[in-house]
Amino acid sequence: MGRNIGIKDVALAAGVSVTTVSHVLNDAAYARVSPETRSKVRTAAEELGYGPNRLAQALRSRRSGILGLVSEDIATTPHAGRIILGADEAARARGYTLMVINTFGTASSTSREADVRALLERQVDGILYATMYHRTVHAPAGLAKVPAILVDAVSPGHGLASVVPDQYGGARAAVDILLSAGHTRIAYLNNTEDVPSTHGRLRGFRDALTNAGLDGGAAPVEAAAPDARGGYEAACRILAGSNPPSGLFCYNDRMAMGAYRAAAELGLSIPADLSVVGFDDQELIAAGLYPGLTTVALPHYGMGAWAAERLVDMVEGKLPAEHTGPEAMLLPCPVVSRASVAGPRD
């Protein structure tokens, strides 16, 4: 673990000045260096196993090439992972490295400010601020100091660009799947929490029905906690009625998992007696359930990639750093078809 080789060593080995080395290694546009010198430098660098010290480069050029990402609850679901992956790949493609800071959904705003400050001290060129589920946040003040974008979140009145899933459109697509299969008695198992997805998906549900000539406003909706148990309970209630639905749209895959159990207990076979569509596309559940659950995927990867791409544009001045419009970018939620939907029995 001896001393690292620097540009100086390369210069010495190639018999040129550090300036020249820097010029050729960076393909400096303004540099005019002879081809022979160029290759001399290149081979010298190669042989010495030279690698630039990005810290020094950053200090000098005032560009760290690092994008900060503060992300909530990295460990809880794969959602955060997919945002990170999308952002990572987009950033990498543009020559940037991601620096991820984990925070908690429950973190105080002081600790969030501290996270952003830590990133700022590292001289990140821009910051991505991601939440674990679509919601509105109070963006840390530090975000104003560098280009920044909110991922899966909106922060009213902060003039920050943001990207969120098109919950409404996803719900419509989900219900359309059921509609196209021929179902007319369709119910919705909603979440009880007051978050954008709860409202967006409900609106999408109703509008899809109305748009198909059914009475969306009167369609049965049961709300419960957004987990397997909540789904089980809500499904029991809705399936026990006198004229039970033949198609069931669930707020998320976990509730759908509960609905599967309810159906099994009631002797209802999926999809022969009951068609089910979920939301979120949690691989572990959706693919593990039997039959495989048809669901709607959340564009986490896409949001991460979109945001990183934009952020780099801002950093490089290709896009104004100040947010242009008040609207959040809406990314589509694609349907993932598996085996839980079939035509109605009757």
Place this chain on the structure above:
Amino acid sequence: MGRNIGIKDVALAAGVSVTTVSHVLNDAAYARVSPETRSKVRTAAEELGYGPNRLAQALRSRRSGILGLVSEDIATTPHAGRIILGADEAARARGYTLMVINTFGTASSTSREADVRALLERQVDGILYATMYHRTVHAPAGLAKVPAILVDAVSPGHGLASVVPDQYGGARAAVDILLSAGHTRIAYLNNTEDVPSTHGRLRGFRDALTNAGLDGGAAPVEAAAPDARGGYEAACRILAGSNPPSGLFCYNDRMAMGAYRAAAELGLSIPADLSVVGFDDQELIAAGLYPGLTTVALPHYGMGAWAAERLVDMVEGKLPAEHTGPEAMLLPCPVVSRASVAGPRD
């Protein structure tokens, strides 16, 4: 987004030299600065909203305070997330920041080398190299240039410290749960893949039985793909026999999920007719299944934390950077009790 305030500005505002500012802000041990000067500096820094430029600090002090983590498949399961979280919290507690680089289980060794090189160029103080599931890897050569630790992986002959789950012990604990509940006819649904966990868990299964006075070598074992479908198929085979087991240990939670389905189809109620224990503690599955699945947790968080802690020790010279023993550190896999185990019917 104007120019940032530096130590110089603070010095000017406080009417002292930069040295003094540096001394008080870093609580330099050797510095003798009067209390009044100290507070003058502190308030000046405070008022100006000064924050150090960690890049410059790092360049000068030859310590970046960054720990690199190359982690596989961040987005696929929460496992990588838990390693990251554990490492992040341990690193943070010691004043370090994590720089996470995503790689793929399928990545070429060239690309892995490149990932490590990128980290090295950023002057990370040490590197954590994590795989998504316990396996043996060919560690990138670059890891020799800084302190490094393997997480969830071993690399024979590289002299690298590493930490992995105690698969064997976890399996024994899982089977012991079944044994203590009174079961004597216990079967194992194993994975067909040739990875350490497959072998470790099988050994644990057999030894636990033998240790209890049963014939571990003759106990029924069915192997299949480690997912819900494989579990379903293997469980069908094993449950269809003439003297079916009353206790079932599954290689992982996904296979257990399949076993639940098989049991349901055979009219077997869990845990009344069949007790089931899984492995991995994949929250989404284990807690979502009904009844909740008793399983064994993989110590991902713990491995990340242990490794980061050690790595910092190495970086700070509190631990030799070269690996001491040839053995990987084994972390225990704790049992997570839910509701899938009861006494046998007979």
Place this chain on the structure above:
DNA sequence: CTGAAAGCGCTAACAC
């Protein structure tokens, strides 16, 4: 075409 030299913001001898 190539090189000297001035810093980027900070730390830490060393001098006063």
Place this chain on the structure above:
DNA sequence: GTGTTAGCGCTTTCAG
């Protein structure tokens, strides 16, 4: 007690 100053490794203007 406090200040001067020489770099850390690199980029880039400006001379030659």
